[in-house]
Amino acid sequence: MAGKAAAVALEGVALRYGPFTAIEFISFDVPQGQFVALVGPTGCGKSSVLNLVAGLVGPSEGEVTTAGRPVTTVNRECAYMFQADALLPWKSALDNVALGPNLRGTSRPGALRLAREWLVRVGLRGFEDRYPHQLSGGQRKRVAMAQALINRLPILLMDEPFSALDAQTRALMEQELLTLWQEQEATVLFVTHDLEEAIALADRVVLFTAGPKAALKGDYAVELPRPRNVVEARFTPGFNDIYEQVWNDLRSEVIASYERQRA
Incomplete structure (x- = not known):
């Protein structure tokens, strides 16, 4: 529908902790029902973006909105699935x-x-x-x-939810997630370090530069057919092309992050 507000939008968002700038002026929006994977090296602010959308932290500059409404407190429109068990x-x-x-x-x-x-x-x-x-x-x-x-809830935030699982269990959980997501038509922001997982699951991959002062480096459409089988998606024509495109941009950020950690 023309003029309909994005399910999630960040406009000129920066996040600082005292003198440390975690995120520097990020802007992107997510249409309702889209599955977006957030990738980038460790410490690039991916989890911070989820916390901003959830209203667990507020931006130092800029604005975060969901369905056109500013996020100023804990966002009751979001469900959050963490990396560690929160049971x-x-x-x-x-x-x-x-x-x-x-x-x-x-x-x-x-x-x-x-x-x-x-x-x-x-x-x-x-x-x-x-x-x-x-x-x-x-x-x-x-x-x-x-x-x-x-x-x-209309928005599902997922912070590396399956990273601790063995490969077989992880594939089963990824497939279960896709099935349930397609039924609910929720908007998903999914943080992962696994580029294959990102492409197999998502409609779109958003790439962050190395932190501190992380920014957006790339935004890639994943035009693989749905419904999608997570395991078989890796053999779908076009998968390797998307992987190569994202990895070519991600590689330099991973190296930069590694070098900063060694310094």
Whole structure:
């Protein structure tokens, strides 16, 4: 629709911590329903962008908006899935997943019903009463995904959510994410250091320069067909072309970051 506000927009955003400038004047926007992967060397501000959109930190300059509204406090339009498990260890899988609807005003019976449905959707039927320490790493990630998606919020922020998983479990979780995302039509900002993962999942890859004073270096459309199989996407015609294009621009930033860390 013409004139419709972007789901997420950053305009001239800088982020400083005292004399340290993490991000310097970044501008980009994300249409509703788009899956965007954020890539770049360690310390380039990718996670900071997620925190800005979530309203966990405020910009030092510029403006962050979601659906045209400035983000000035914790953004209730966002679900956030972190790299580390954010499950409450004293709650069962069922209660962890039900927590979001409960906090948003759903009755406890209603929240538990929804949570049971979501645990089934992520392949954890029969695990409702297990506590986080009784679950494998992949199972905890499934609980975390259900926890993030159950509220059906319009924006999903994901900070390297699958990086700690083995290759097989990671591929299964990536495929599960794509299936659930396509059902919900959420807008996704997905941070990853894995360029293959970024291209296999996303509609678009946004590349950051090495920090400090990170800026945008590239913005690449991933024009691979959907629905998409994560494993098979790597063999799809055009995948290698996109990979080579992004890697050619990313390589120098990785080297620059490495050299700064050695200095």
